[in-house]
Amino acid sequence: MISVGIDVSKEKSTVCILKPYGEIVSRLFEVSHVEKELSELAIMLQRLGDEVCVVLEATGIYHLPVLSYLKERGFFVAVINPFEMKKYRCQGLRRVKTDKQDAITISNYGIDHWYRLKDYEAEESVYAELKLLGRQYRHYMRLRVESVLGLTHLLDYTMPGIKSLLEGWNETNGKDKLSDFVEEYWHYNTITEQTLEQFMESYLIWTKKKGYHQSQDKAAKIYALAKESIPTIPSSNSSTKMLVQEAVRVLREVDNTLMTILTQMQLLAKSLPEYPVVRAMGGVGNVLAPKLIAEIGDVRRFHSGKALIAHAGIDAPPYQSGQFTGTERKISKRGSSSLRKIGYEVMRSLKTHKAPEDAAVYKFILKK
Template structure:
């Protein structure tokens, strides 16, 4: 048996080819991530008259060109979890680290755990696209949160407490559109009561909001008693207008990404099954599918739970058996985040005859705090998800 250890980095990799007992067939050498150089590596691997397996670290996305290209040429490729590989490579006392040393250690890992090596699962292109879009969705959502925090800080300086008056309107854009129109409390005061009330009602009618003269009176009273800390200047007007434009632009980008995720999910058989589950709509369904991927790659429901990082591994030593264990968090943090949002949705809507919601309530009645009960509910949800989707595939 021959182990090919590949230490992957950006744009290039270092390769070491090893046999059992530490016999090195090819000393570490560098290859670029190009078709020509990978073809030469494939020719070298196939030249050996023994079973050969390629081992590399799962580095997020740097390893994907190499793993994909080698797999497409019928080469056995195993992508090892980065944490497991790090712990294996850090056993040396001196802790020397270079690309050449790492490639030797990775090849040694392949020899040591030869019988445990699992061939990289050929993922469906649609699931890959969904996962990619999901990451972009979270990036854009993070930008949106920062933009809204900045906008809130601006409001405290030009229209203090205006969000308290307009926060219960049930319209996501009403506050930003209102601020974009009036910019500063001083502009409202300069209009006077009658003109502002008339203008506000006309604007609300045009935008499709409720006509409410009492709300206009509340805003006017707030403007009269408020103390803005920024002047009603051209610079402030530009800053506020651009902050509103930025929020709307990011929201549009996020909605576009989500719409594409929904279109991709419509091509997947399990999408209808997932959407039929309580409190999972057009927003959460594509995200949970994107993070779980093809559920058929998990050998059982426990593997899916471990992938989410909400399993509690046993701990026993001698006569000691730990009864209280924390979740491992060794898994997909985005899956935990999305699952937690699903649990929040269940608690908010309280669906009847729902096994997951009933399980959360049961855990709460047993004295579990809110987060502990929700994590237990997420564990239950993933088991239900796995069972329903696998049943659907078995029938179709």
């Protein structure tokens, strides 16, 4: 048996080929992630004439060119979790960190764990696409949080306290009442320069145009707040209106991107056989269903529900020694943090919208 350890970095990799007992088959060498050099590596491995196992450490997206190229040519490729490899690497007394040493370590890992290595199985294209969309959705959601903070910071100068009176972003339809409102009324002076009756009429016309609930009481509260508050930047400044409206524009662009990605995720998720089952779960709606499927992937790859729980990192690993058995254990958190976040959102939705008492999840919550 021959273990081929590949330490992957951006655009190149270091390769070490070992036999049992540390016998080096070939001197360490580097391979660029281009067709020519990967082809030469594949031909070299095919000429070894023995059972060959290629071992890689998962490195985000950098290892994907090598992985996909070797899998297309029928090689056994094992992708190892970075945390597991880190534990294996730290067994020695000295902590040497070079690309060559890492390649040797990965090769040795392949020899030591030969009989428990698993050949990498690529996800179906739909699940892979959903996963990519889910990651981009989280990326733009972080941008949205920063954009909201930037807009809120400006409103503390021009319209302090207005955020508490206007509901926030609706993830289902992409509407944001706060940004729509401050785009029209960007400073309290634009409100107080009108009479109460004029602002109420203007506000009701605006809500009808934007599709929001028409409420004279809300208009009166906004007008009273505008009268009582003290803006710290005057509306006469030439840059005030521009800054507020640009912050709204950026926020709206991010919202449009989020809705575009979510629509595509929903389209892909509905084509999967498990979508009706996921959609029927309590607390899971049109928004959470595609996000949940994107994080889990193909659920058929898990042998049991406990395996899925371990994947999410919400399992409590057993701890037993002699006569002692630990019962109050914390969750491992060695799994997908994004999946745990979506699970939290599902449970929050269940608590917000009370489920029927005969529902299994609702009974479990009461029991807990």
